[in-house]
Amino acid sequence: MSTIYHALQPRAIEGRIPPSARLRRDYTVAALVAPPAWTIVPFVAMLLAIATCPLVVPHWWERNGNKFIVSAVLGAPILVLYLMRRPGALLGVAEEYISFIVLLAGLYVVSGGIRLEGDLEATPATNTLFLGAGALLASWIGTTGASMLLIRPVLQTNRERRHVAHTVIFFVFLVSNIGGMLTPLGDPPLFLGYLQGVPFGWTFRLWRPWLFLIVVLLAVYFIWDRRAHARETPTARRRDRTDIEPLRVRGTLNAAGLAAVVVAVAVLSAPWRELVIVAIAAASLWATPGAIRRANGFSAAPMVEVAVLFLGIFLTMIPALELLHARGGELGVRTPAQFFWACGILSSVLDNAPTYLTFLALAQSLGLANEVVGVPHSMLAAISVGAVAMGANTYIGNAPNFMVKAIAEEAKVAMPTFFGYMLYSGSILLPLFLATTLLFFR
Numbered sequence: 001m002s003t004i005y006h007a008l009q010p011r012a013i014e015g016r017i018p019p020s021a022r023l024r025r026d027y028t029v030a031a032l033v034a035p036p037a038w039t040i041v042p043f044v045a046m047l048l049a050i051a052t053c054p055l056v057v058p059h060w061w062e063r064n065g066n067k068f069i070v071s072a073v074l075g076a077p078i079l080v081l082y083l084m085r086r087p088g089a090l091l092g093v094a095e096e097y098i099s100f101i102v103l104l105a106g107l108y109v110v111s112g113g114i115r116l117e118g119d120l121e122a123t124p125a126t127n128t129l130f131l132g133a134g135a136l137l138a139s140w141i142g143t144t145g146a147s148m149l150l151i152r153p154v155l156q157t158n159r160e161r162r163h164v165a166h167t168v169i170f171f172v173f174l175v176s177n178i179g180g181m182l183t184p185l186g187d188p189p190l191f192l193g194y195l196q197g198v199p200f201g202w203t204f205r206l207w208r209p210w211l212f213l214i215v216v217l218l219a220v221y222f223i224w225d226r227r228a229h230a231r232e233t234p235t236a237r238r239r240d241r242t243d244i245e246p247l248r249v250r251g252t253l254n255a256a257g258l259a260a261v262v263v264a265v266a267v268l269s270a271p272w273r274e275l276v277i278v279a280i281a282a283a284s285l286w287a288t289p290g291a292i293r294r295a296n297g298f299s300a301a302p303m304v305e306v307a308v309l310f311l312g313i314f315l316t317m318i319p320a321l322e323l324l325h326a327r328g329g330e331l332g333v334r335t336p337a338q339f340f341w342a343c344g345i346l347s348s349v350l351d352n353a354p355t356y357l358t359f360l361a362l363a364q365s366l367g368l369a370n371e372v373v374g375v376p377h378s379m380l381a382a383i384s385v386g387a388v389a390m391g392a393n394t395y396i397g398n399a400p401n402f403m404v405k406a407i408a409e410e411a412k413v414a415m416p417t418f419f420g421y422m423l424y425s426g427s428i429l430l431p432l433f434l435a436t437t438l439l440f441f442r
Contacts, residue, residue: 055418090318127154135174177392182204193384336379339382394425
């Protein structure tokens with residue numbers, strides 16, 4: 001989300017000024033224009049609404065129109081404030097929001113035209129292979145692309161089973177977040193790091209924490225799913241064993257479309273990138289038989305939900321990010337472990353891409369060893385792993401999280417609430433992240 005980052009800071013003169021010097025100057029100026037603390041209230045209210053409305057007013061919250069009302073009401077004060085004082089920041093955020101939604105919608109439309117038909121037996125081994133394959137794929141076509149491509153086959157394979165929510169939760173952990181750690185195409189923060197000068201192959205340095213997290217989570221999932229599978233009724237297990245059909249892929253032309261979207265993101269810049277993605281999505285809608293999308297249960301509702309909620313998030317998080325830019329140095333964050341947790345925790349509730357950029361700038365301002373883009377390798381690794389992995393801590397930590405949840409609920413899977421999901425992530429991921437700190441970021 002580089003547009004947000006640059007829109008929220010005065011432009012430094014481009015040229016031969018070292019990046020660290022430009023960023024230190026930006027922090028100094030930003031401190032003079034930091035918004036008052038009360039301006040983060042709409043952002044906090046937005047997060048609370050997402051967390052509590054499904055519990056307090058579940059039927060009212062089901063309608064996307066009501067979600068839009070909440071986003072509009074909470075975003076309006078920030079919109080008016082910045083229209084009066086800094087319209088340029090709003091323009092930058094608007095451009096970034098459009099790019100963000102166009103990319104997600106493009107991946108959603110194209111992947112929604114691919115259908116994996118058939119029905120495997122939903123054994124723990126089969127489900128674990130699905131999650132492992134998704135974690136591998138996420139680094140190459142992005143967490144959003146991999147999530148949208150595989151969530152429907154996973155749900156279809158498990159349709160005879162009653163205990164499915166845990167599989168979707170681990171899917172969010174592995175495919176929608178942690179899996180996308182090995183290349184700049186895997187997750188938006190890493191792609192922005194690439195645009196800031198991080199070499200394309202640098203992210204392969206993260207293979208050790210990536211492998212550790214993936215292997216442990218797959219092992220935990222396998223044990224968990226074995227127990228869940230044993231609790232299924234004999235009738236359900238028998239139906240699952242007998243209702244088996246060979247796998248068959250339909251809509252394979254969309255696989256080329258998905259690859260084209262990834263190439264467009266990697267090669268083109270705005271607005272050509274967005275125009276190409278829109279064209280690919282339109283071609284997918286035109287060329288894919290409607291029966292495939294109907295069989296997938298494809299609808300605009302999950303994408304509309306993401307669009308209206310992130311409209312409020314993008315607007316209300318502007319002053320929160322500005323305050324972080326202005327006062328980040330006061331946090332006392334200086335070691336890799338501190339960067340891992342600080343960047344990770346904020347990535348759980350803020351969008352992880354601008355959070356990554358903020359902590360990269362903070363690390364560059366410390367004047368440490370210039371091993372890669374003005375920071376030590378260990379520092380950049382801590383920021384990268386924290387931003388990508390801890391996006392799994394909440395439903396709002398990364399955009400695919402919401403989309404997977406919405407698609408699962410459309411398939412009649414009873415997903416946990418906002419806080420219910422955090423109970424899972426806190427119990428499973430936080431001890432794992434503590435072990436990651438001890439192994440890689442001490």
